[in-house]
Amino acid sequence: MSSLIEQAAQRLEQLRQAGISIPEPERPLPVAAPAARHFEPMPPAGFVEPEPQPDPAPNARYLAEEDAQPQSRQVEIDLAMLGSSGIVTPISPRSHMADQYRVIKRPLIANAMGKGAATVTHGNLIMVTSALPGEGKSFTSVNLAMSIAAELDHTVMLVDADVARPSILRMLGLPPGPGLLDLLEGKADMAGVLLRTNVDKLTILPSGSPHPRATELLASDAMSSLLQDMATRYPDRIIIFDSPPLLLTTESRVLATHMGQIVVVVHADRTLQGTVKQALAAIEACPLKLMVLNKARSNAAGEYGSNYGYGYGYGYGYGYGYGYGAAAGAGAGASEGAPAAGDAAAPPR
Numbered sequence: 001m002s003s004l005i006e007q008a009a010q011r012l013e014q015l016r017q018a019g020i021s022i023p024e025p026e027r028p029l030p031v032a033a034p035a036a037r038h039f040e041p042m043p044p045a046g047f048v049e050p051e052p053q054p055d056p057a058p059n060a061r062y063l064a065e066e067d068a069q070p071q072s073r074q075v076e077i078d079l080a081m082l083g084s085s086g087i088v089t090p091i092s093p094r095s096h097m098a099d100q101y102r103v104i105k106r107p108l109i110a111n112a113m114g115k116g117a118a119t120v121t122h123g124n125l126i127m128v129t130s131a132l133p134g135e136g137k138s139f140t141s142v143n144l145a146m147s148i149a150a151e152l153d154h155t156v157m158l159v160d161a162d163v164a165r166p167s168i169l170r171m172l173g174l175p176p177g178p179g180l181l182d183l184l185e186g187k188a189d190m191a192g193v194l195l196r197t198n199v200d201k202l203t204i205l206p207s208g209s210p211h212p213r214a215t216e217l218l219a220s221d222a223m224s225s226l227l228q229d230m231a232t233r234y235p236d237r238i239i240i241f242d243s244p245p246l247l248l249t250t251e252s253r254v255l256a257t258h259m260g261q262i263v264v265v266v267h268a269d270r271t272l273q274g275t276v277k278q279a280l281a282a283i284e285a286c287p288l289k290l291m292v293l294n295k296a297r298s299n300a301a302g303e304y305g306s307n308y309g310y311g312y313g314y315g316y317g318y319g320y321g322y323g324y325g326a327a328a329g330a331g332a333g334a335s336e337g338a339p340a341a342g343d344a345a346a347p348p349r
Contacts, residue, residue, distance in 0.1 A: 072194040072203065078173050079199070086139070087171075088146045090199060101147040104292060108144075109154065111261055111288060112238050120288055122231045123260035127161075127241045127286075129252050131279035135267040136294040138167045141242035144263075149202040154236050157194075159205040161241040161255055163214040166207035168242055179206030183226065184217040219254045227258045246279040256283040264289060268296035 079089040088098045110116045112124040130137040145158040160168035182188040195204040230239055243252040262283050266276055
């Protein structure tokens with residue numbers, strides 16, 4: 001006898017043959033196996049959860065943006081040419097001239113770093129000037145900058161602030177370009193005008209494009225803000241400004257109001273004492289004034305071996321006068337671009 005299953009199958013077949021539609025039974029859905037449960041191990045006793053660390057991405061982006069900033073232009077100074085014209089350079093052999101500038105720079109650096117007899121505001125802003133043209137101020141500015149650049153703990157920026165008759169780039173054998181006035185007028189930024197040189201620790205800020213209102217630019221709020229930033233941005237940096245003569249233009253008197261120290265170059269045996277007093281009176285507001293006697297002749301006792309020397313004088317004080325205050329033999333003695341013939345030193349009188 002056939003089973004019930006076989007009989008049901010035969011009956012379904014008969015119904016299909018008779019044309020009756022038989023629905024297919026629904027297939028059951030597969031049942032997923034239960035997921036395995038994961039248990040975190042318990043931390044040991046005394047365990048402290050570390051604080052989440054900040055995402056390093058913002059710092060990385062900041063550094064990338066900083067690296068992307070334009071850098072100052074690199075220039076090459078012909079040091080051999082400078083040496084032949086009487087400028088102290090890193091490749092020059094030790095000389096009496098170099099020793100003189102070592103003596104001149106020492107109190108300037110001390111005042112700039114707050115180690116002088118009195119604290120000077122913006123002591124690292126040093127203006128080099130003279131009463132009249134041709135006394136050697138630009139020559140002194142370049143030599144002083146070169147000498148300070150040889151220091152191990154300080155850097156120096158040389159600014160050509162003689163906007164009426166700029167000469168620093170010409171003395172260094174460099175082509176003219178934008179500089180200080182373009183910066184004050186908002187036509188350039190510092191990175192676009194500052195020149196990095198092949199002298200380690202020395203940068204140059206040219207005077208820039210001539211401007212009919214140069215005096216007003218130097219007296220502007222933009223100049224005050226620039227000098228404040230320059231004086232405080234790098235604690236090891238000393239800024240030297242080669243300025244116009246005091247008795248010919250007003251730019252130097254405006255610039256002097258921002259300076260912490262002023263070096264007045266005096267041509268020995270040529271500049272009158274009354275002229276020097278008049279120049280010192282023009283910068284009365286500056287708390288610290290120093291003088292360098294240039295091209296002073298020596299006596300026979302101070303004769304140098306080659307019969308060519310650099311006479312010098314150095315004095316400083318808080319009042320007026322030709323050599324007012326303590327004076328000691330130490331200074332520079334050469335006119336711009338040419339060494340002075342002489343035998344010894346003479347302090348200012």
